[in-house]
Amino acid sequence: KNEVEQSPQNLTAQEGEFITINCSYSVGISALHWLQQHPGGGIVSLFMLSSGKKKHGRLIATINIQEKHSSLHITASHPRDSAVYICAVRAGNNRKLIWGLGTSLAVNP
């Protein structure tokens, strides 16, 4: 069992829908990252969280440390949001990130 699990693995939505991607982890962490990988392969860091909630534009990320769970929300989704969204955690004082396998999102016009 992976230490970082993402769900769903694949997601198809219609433009304008509210989207939620979930990340659960089984280790103690010092931080959790959400990243976006574009169809061409490029990776962009979206959020880094250690508690609470962060918002950037139409993206919202939340984390519940007690439940070891984080969610990434996309409001008013758009076809340009189509990408793979990856969750990664930094376990304790470990320098390495533990990666989820990603959620592939397709937003149809």
Add this chain to the structure above:
Amino acid sequence: DSGVTQTPKHLITATGQRVTLRCSPRSGDLSVYWYQQSLDQGLQFLIQYYNGEERAKGNILERFSAQQFPDLHSELNLSSLELGDSALYFCASTSGVRDHRTSGSNEQFFGPGTRLTVL
């Protein structure tokens, strides 16, 4: 633009060959991480360097090696290439100049990747 650069963008080579991938971190970043992403697989951590020294090792094959130079750019060397080495290779750097032991939560900034195809 993350500020992290990688060259080349694409590389096509034959089995048995040796290639070198290059990464320049963001200005001021001391840590460089290398990752491999194969088709249908998540990112696999290979190795981390901090200020010229190896700091952490992941799933890096013995045929692969890396180094970080005094100007903080890093190179990943892949030798005796096999078909299965075809993948996207990313480097990332972490922000700030604090000691790595207190910067465990630093955000990572990714380069655009090098797509390696081994024929």
